[in-house]
Amino acid sequence: MNAKVWLVGAGPGDPELLTLKAVRALREADVVLIDDLVNVAVLEHCPTARIIPVGKRGGCRSTPQAFIHRLMLRYVRQGKCVVRLKGGDPCIFGRGGEEAQWLRQYGVEVELVNGITAGLAGATRCDIPLTLRGVARGVTLVTAHTQDDSQLNWQALAQGGTTLVVYMGVAKLGEIRDQLLAGGMAVNTPVAMIENASLPQQRECRSDLLGMEDEAHRFQLKSPAILVIGAVAAAEAQAVLERELPAMAAGQSA
Numbered sequence: 001m002n003a004k005v006w007l008v009g010a011g012p013g014d015p016e017l018l019t020l021k022a023v024r025a026l027r028e029a030d031v032v033l034i035d036d037l038v039n040v041a042v043l044e045h046c047p048t049a050r051i052i053p054v055g056k057r058g059g060c061r062s063t064p065q066a067f068i069h070r071l072m073l074r075y076v077r078q079g080k081c082v083v084r085l086k087g088g089d090p091c092i093f094g095r096g097g098e099e100a101q102w103l104r105q106y107g108v109e110v111e112l113v114n115g116i117t118a119g120l121a122g123a124t125r126c127d128i129p130l131t132l133r134g135v136a137r138g139v140t141l142v143t144a145h146t147q148d149d150s151q152l153n154w155q156a157l158a159q160g161g162t163t164l165v166v167y168m169g170v171a172k173l174g175e176i177r178d179q180l181l182a183g184g185m186a187v188n189t190p191v192a193m194i195e196n197a198s199l200p201q202q203r204e205c206r207s208d209l210l211g212m213e214d215e216a217h218r219f220q221l222k223s224p225a226i227l228v229i230g231a232v233a234a235a236e237a238q239a240v241l242e243r244e245l246p247a248m249a250a251g252q253s254a
Ligand code: SAH
Pocket: 012, 013, 037, 086, 087, 088, 089, 090, 091, 092, 093, 094, 116, 117, 118, 119, 122, 166, 167, 168, 169, 194, 195, 196, 197, 198, 199, 223, 224, 225, 226
């Protein structure tokens, strides 16, 4: 009996970014519940499974979360192997944690499988090193969208010295800019905006903190997109490297 629920990250879109573990889960699946940011090309790994779309894009018709919970429970109680396939990583703005917890309270066996989250994939596909020695000592993933309108500590983000990767930010560019400026971030902080990361239709545009909203309008930036804010997002990552190389070399010889 292989009744269990796998909560699986399908990665950002490029089917080659699927993990081998995700492929194994798909091969074992009787039922696959699929989110709408998942590239359906990955379904080639589960040709006989029953596929149920449960997408819930912001602003569109959506499947209520409680319904998805009950659907997973129903199938696993029938002895089925259920794969819940999510875009990116299941635990990065993906409700993986709450779905696992909810299922476990009914004694269901649950296994979470990492996927490559959109923020990391988007940056890499644009040659942006999110951490770069001497430039950014860390990276912070945040969402601009909250259900309860709670506020991030933008001042801490503005002054933290880490690269910021913002999810679900396309409709909130003005607000993000204002909050970071008010928090003390420099107007000319480089920004990269990456749409459809890792897919053939990927597009990117570069700007700075002050100009990012206007630039996004000109570019007609659309969701899904991530923002990378920080020195590492300079139009020429190479320029950052070259500027920093002497310091790095000095560090190495010391
Ligand atoms: N669990 C997902 C994130 C889901 S939240 C992950 O780890 O990637 C949805 C947001 O993710 C979108 O609004 C967008 O900001 C981002 N996103 C997802 N797929 C994307 C892609 N291919 N390109 C750019 N951004 C993407």
